[in-house]
Amino acid sequence: MAYWLIKSEPNKWSWDQHVAKGTDEWDGVRNFQARNNMIAMRPGDRAFYYHSREGLEVVGISEVVAEAHPDSTDDTGKWSCVDFRAVKPLTRPVPMPAIKADPELADMVLVKNSRLSVQPVTEAEWRRICSLGETDPD
DNA sequence: GCCAACGTTGGC
């Protein structure tokens, strides 16, 4: 199983809306790197749900429930999306400053390339964030 | 195929 991080601005699509939606088609991604990461996802992979611009914290864990398929909001045929489902919130959200301050997380894509909206997370980073969030990593 | 101009993202 692989680990990922997906970003959303909570004033556009928050964790609570994600939870309420159930199966949530992650459409609207228009960046090749992000798209390629989604194409690499498999059902059962896990993703942190991060609130960007507002909040600036990892708030929850989601699971890939459907691998990449055409984005229904795209008419060019170039873009793909996967489906997610909320698994659980973090017991304690992990804010960006805590991530930046943690030497074990210094190489996270979130720190190094803050603009990438769908990004890979290593298993070590996964466990560390879960630990900071007082949440069972499984 | 280069690169300047432009648009968008997202931390601050």
Next chain:
DNA sequence: GCCAACGTTGGC
């Protein structure tokens, strides 16, 4: 709300 960083577009 600002603006740095980055990705994309389009003229040449």
